[in-house]
Amino acid sequence: MSDPHRKYEIRCPVHGFIPIDDWEREIINHRVFQRLRRIRQLAWTDQVYPGAMHTRFEHSLGVMHVASQLYDAIVRTSQEVLRAEKTYTEGGFERDRRLVRLAALLHDIGHTPFSHGGEDLFPMTPGGQGRFRHENYSAAIIRTQLREVIEGHPLNQNVGLRADNIAALLEGSTGAGRALFWRELIDGQMDADRIDYLLRDSLHAGVDYGRFDWKRLVNSVEVVPRPDGRGPGLGVNEGGYHAAEGLVLARYFMFTQVYFHKTRMAFDHHLHEALKLILPRGCFPPPEGRELEEFLKWDDWRILGALANGGGGDHGRRLIERDHFREVYHTPEVPSRDDLTKLDRVRGALAGLVQAEQKAESSWYKVGAPDIPVRSDNPDRSVRPLSSFSGMLGHLRPSEMVMLYCRKEDAPRARQMVESINGGKQ
Amino acid sequence: MTQQEQRWFRLDLLCALIDQAPVRLGRTAVMKLAYLLQTVQGVPLGYDFRLHTYGPFDSDVLNDLGTAESLGAVKSEMVTFASGPGYGYEFTIAPNRDFIRQKAEGQLSAYEQAVRWALAEFGSQRAAELELLTTIIYADREAAQRKAPLSVEELASKVGEVKPHFPKQYVVEKIEELSRKRLLIALAPTQQA
Numbered sequence: 001m002s003d004p005h006r007k008y009e010i011r012c013p014v015h016g017f018i019p020i021d022d023w024e025r026e027i028i029n030h031r032v033f034q035r036l037r038r039i040r041q042l043a044w045t046d047q048v049y050p051g052a053m054h055t056r057f058e059h060s061l062g063v064m065h066v067a068s069q070l071y072d073a074i075v076r077t078s079q080e081v082l083r084a085e086k087t088y089t090e091g092g093f094e095r096d097r098r099l100v101r102l103a104a105l106l107h108d109i110g111h112t113p114f115s116h117g118g119e120d121l122f123p124m125t126p127g128g129q130g131r132f133r134h135e136n137y138s139a140a141i142i143r144t145q146l147r148e149v150i151e152g153h154p155l156n157q158n159v160g161l162r163a164d165n166i167a168a169l170l171e172g173s174t175g176a177g178r179a180l181f182w183r184e185l186i187d188g189q190m191d192a193d194r195i196d197y198l199l200r201d202s203l204h205a206g207v208d209y210g211r212f213d214w215k216r217l218v219n220s221v222e223v224v225p226r227p228d229g230r231g232p233g234l235g236v237n238e239g240g241y242h243a244a245e246g247l248v249l250a251r252y253f254m255f256t257q258v259y260f261h262k263t264r265m266a267f268d269h270h271l272h273e274a275l276k277l278i279l280p281r282g283c284f285p286p287p288e289g290r291e292l293e294e295f296l297k298w299d300d301w302r303i304l305g306a307l308a309n310g311g312g313g314d315h316g317r318r319l320i321e322r323d324h325f326r327e328v329y330h331t332p333e334v335p336s337r338d339d340l341t342k343l344d345r346v347r348g349a350l351a352g353l354v355q356a357e358q359k360a361e362s363s364w365y366k367v368g369a370p371d372i373p374v375r376s377d378n379p380d381r382s383v384r385p386l387s388s389f390s391g392m393l394g395h396l397r398p399s400e401m402v403m404l405y406c407r408k409e410d411a412p413r414a415r416q417m418v419e420s421i422n423g424g425k426q
Numbered sequence: 427m428t429q430q431e432q433r434w435f436r437l438d439l440l441c442a443l444i445d446q447a448p449v450r451l452g453r454t455a456v457m458k459l460a461y462l463l464q465t466v467q468g469v470p471l472g473y474d475f476r477l478h479t480y481g482p483f484d485s486d487v488l489n490d491l492g493t494a495e496s497l498g499a500v501k502s503e504m505v506t507f508a509s510g511p512g513y514g515y516e517f518t519i520a521p522n523r524d525f526i527r528q529k530a531e532g533q534l535s536a537y538e539q540a541v542r543w544a545l546a547e548f549g550s551q552r553a554a555e556l557e558l559l560t561t562i563i564y565a566d567r568e569a570a571q572r573k574a575p576l577s578v579e580e581l582a583s584k585v586g587e588v589k590p591h592f593p594k595q596y597v598v599e600k601i602e603e604l605s606r607k608r609l610l611i612a613l614a615p616t617q618q619a
Contacts, residue, residue, distance in 0.1 A: 130472060174584045226512050337498070384513050
């Protein structure tokens with residue numbers, strides 16, 4: 001057995017060295033975590049940005065690193081509030097730091113091949129209310145395959161973490177108890193996931209749109225009061241509001257330039273359709289019992305093998321031959337009612353030529369309404385939304401762009417038809 | 427209902443809540459009323475609510491409100507509170523509301539009674555109250571899903587861990603209130619008020 005107190009470091013292209021300990025190393029070395037080496041972070045984005053070949057493996061390490069920095073900064077600036085409002089002690093802080101690190105490390109453990117590209121093919125939940133989400137798979141994997149390596153490490157005797165604690169924090173359930181407060185670091189407006197993926201995707205894609213002063217942001221995060229007796233929440237101090245503004249803008253730019261790029265979205269469509277043919281019964285196995293083990297066998301390599309062997313039908317062929325659908329019409333980013341009426345006309349005119357439609361509002365990376373609380377440096381210490389400090393963000397609206405696609409050979413005719421509607425002007 | 431139809435239905439329902447509410451609704455109120463409609467009344471909104479310390483939340487509700495505002499169907503205004511340093515948003519209906527109603531093609535009509543119920547029961551509650559009440563219901567539904575009945579004390583204890591700024595007795599009173607309204611399904615049979 002290795003020395004449980006030994007420390008390790010992993011090289012990261014974004015953060016330099018990421019320190020880990022023996023407990024985390026054992027989890028990272030587990031086969032279900034190693035599977036993340038075979039899941040590309042941005043699916044087929046390399047067809048547009050050839051450098052975007054990075055994986056969920058390095059992103060997960062990065063999220064753990066950033067989450068720790070956010071956690072430490074908040075405890076540093078807001079320790080007294082947390083002690084008073086949530087009865088934290090030194091031991092409590094130490095335990096929840098562990099919890100946050102492991103939840104961050106494992107937040108993507110349930111991803112499908114090619115990350116979000118396959119999420120629409122999760123099966124329906126037993127209640128039929130909707131589809132499972134990758135968080136459900138992550139929680140199930142943590143409670144089963146990873147339980148022993150999480151609960152059985154000698155270092156855990158110091159904090160007594162259960163696999164259920166980590167799963168509950170990721171799922172967003174009452175089982176997380178007071179630690180639910182830290183869910184904002186995994187799934188919130190300024191979470192570690194978002195901070196890392198913007199920086200990392202930007203670096204690998206070779207674009208600068210995702211860069212912002214994240215270290216300043218980390219140093220500005222603090223606990224702020226929520227109004228009207230609603231308890232504490234997370235925000236930034238006024239000194240950090242430009243860094244927070246930078247995060248929101250980075251997200252907006254990355255969405256428009258990378259995540260919702262018209263060609264990338266065409267490849268997402270082909271992948272989705274090819275997966276439907278490759279997967280037994282057209283969807284992934286549910287996150288339950290033996291089926292979960294079957295799910296874990298699916299990774300990019302297996303899908304690429306299936307495609308190389310002629311799987312995936314016409315869409316599989318299009319992926320391999322780069323014969324992707326072409327965008328022939330798109331609305332503005334924030335369409336007015338007139339724009340939507342015109343979209344209906346274009347859709348009707350093109351009729352059978354339209355092969356696919358991609359909507360920004362359905363995209364996993366969509367940019368929502370920004371609302372980060374900022375505490376003023378003025379004597380009243382008032383708390384206001386970031387959008388009231390920033391003139392730019394006050395006008396930012398969620399992207400609702402819709403794009404219509406045709407086959408390559410139909411694209412010239414489709415574009416001519418679009419041009420003939422209202423003289424072709426949007 | 428297709429994804430597109432559901433989207434317009436959701437926007438129409440959010441507009442209806444804002445339009446018919448007895449008081450101006452804030453973001454939190456709209457979020458929690460949408461949660462109650464989906465969870466308690468079974469309205470097929472398709473949101474995926476997850477628990478945070480501020481109660482059940484899905485950022486898609488805020489995105490939908492942003493869309494309704496972009497289309498000129500609702501208008502939001504930032505407000506401050508006399509009682510503390512925070513802020514909120516209040517919504518009012520705007521001139522293009524009918525555009526969304528037309529796009530939704532009458533799908534809301536089957537759920538108008540549910541909307542009236544939500545507004546009558548919860549439409550005037552403060553945001554802090556709504557956060558607590560919906561957290562209780564969320565914890566109750568979790569227990570029901572696990573088929574693990576809870577006593578009032580156990581449910582209060584679970585909710586208290588997430589929302590420690592509410593006195594325990596107050597949480598118990600709210601559980602009993604919801605139980606009397608038959609809105610909880612996981613309380614052990616002898617515990618039903």
